[in-house]
Amino acid sequence: MYDVAKNLHEVLGTLPDGVKLVAISKFHPAEYIEAAYREGQRLFGESQEQELARKVECLPKDIEWHFIGHLQTNKVKYIAPYISMIEAVDSLKLLKEINKQAARHGRVIRVLLELHIAEEESKYGFSPAACRELLENGEWRALRNVHISGLMMMASNVEDRSQIRREMTLAADLFDELKAKYFADDPEFKERSWGMSHDYDIAVECRSTMVRVGTAIFGPRVY
Numbered sequence: 001m002y003d004v005a006k007n008l009h010e011v012l013g014t015l016p017d018g019v020k021l022v023a024i025s026k027f028h029p030a031e032y033i034e035a036a037y038r039e040g041q042r043l044f045g046e047s048q049e050q051e052l053a054r055k056v057e058c059l060p061k062d063i064e065w066h067f068i069g070h071l072q073t074n075k076v077k078y079i080a081p082y083i084s085m086i087e088a089v090d091s092l093k094l095l096k097e098i099n100k101q102a103a104r105h106g107r108v109i110r111v112l113l114e115l116h117i118a119e120e121e122s123k124y125g126f127s128p129a130a131c132r133e134l135l136e137n138g139e140w141r142a143l144r145n146v147h148i149s150g151l152m153m154m155a156s157n158v159e160d161r162s163q164i165r166r167e168m169t170l171a172a173d174l175f176d177e178l179k180a181k182y183f184a185d186d187p188e189f190k191e192r193s194w195g196m197s198h199d200y201d202i203a204v205e206c207r208s209t210m211v212r213v214g215t216a217i218f219g220p221r222v223y
């Protein structure tokens with residue numbers, strides 16, 4: 001097994017106060033999660049609902065799970081009872097479904113709006129314009145069982161660090177704009193989730209509050 005404990009402490013050692021680590025454990029076995037858990041890590045991220053359900057069942061109950069993948073509306077009901085945060089909300093339809101399923105369980109589920117800023121075509125998420133439109137439209141205000149807690153994004157998967165920095169800065173600026181316009185009196189709208197294994201150092205410089213790191217802790221994924 002990869003030296004999860006050592007890697008975890010290395011990553012944690014580089015994060016300033018106020019930046020949380022979401023340990024991305026997708027495609028890694030439960031033993032890897034347990035190794036990180038023994039070192040005190042309690043926040044983990046998964047991207048597939050069935051894999052997550054299997055892990056939730058066999059792992060300690062005080063783990064906080066974030067769903068970080070693309071979520072189909074028909075899968076929301078499976079994770080609604082326990083998920084702590086759904087990071088990649090990319091449509092009003094999905095937001096409404098999360099609200100409905102959260103209400104069935106008497107919960108308020110925290111969510112992030114996923115931005116699409118990267119150049120890759122295939123990625124999900126709102127363009128900055130679509131994100132503004134969603135908030136301006138105002139329907140979200142009636143959804144009492146979801147709490148929009150911030151923004152999430154993935155930068156382009158490129159070597160050019162200045163491009164990554166540009167994209168993350170754009171996301172951080174958009175966060176400020178939306179905060180001022182729609183969430184000025186909501187202290188819970190505070191999360192900026194960007195930064196993965198290869199770019200979380202840049203993300204921290206670009207005001208991330210939440211980095212999502214998998215490979216640097218658990219090693220390469222076996223698909």
Ligand SMILES: *Cc1c(COP(=O)(O)O)cnc(C)c1O
Nearest residue numbers: 024068196197212213214215216
């Ligand atoms: C897999 C994944 C990560 C982690 O990527 P690493 O390169 O392994 O750190 C972060 N965010 C999202 C959305 C992911 O799907």
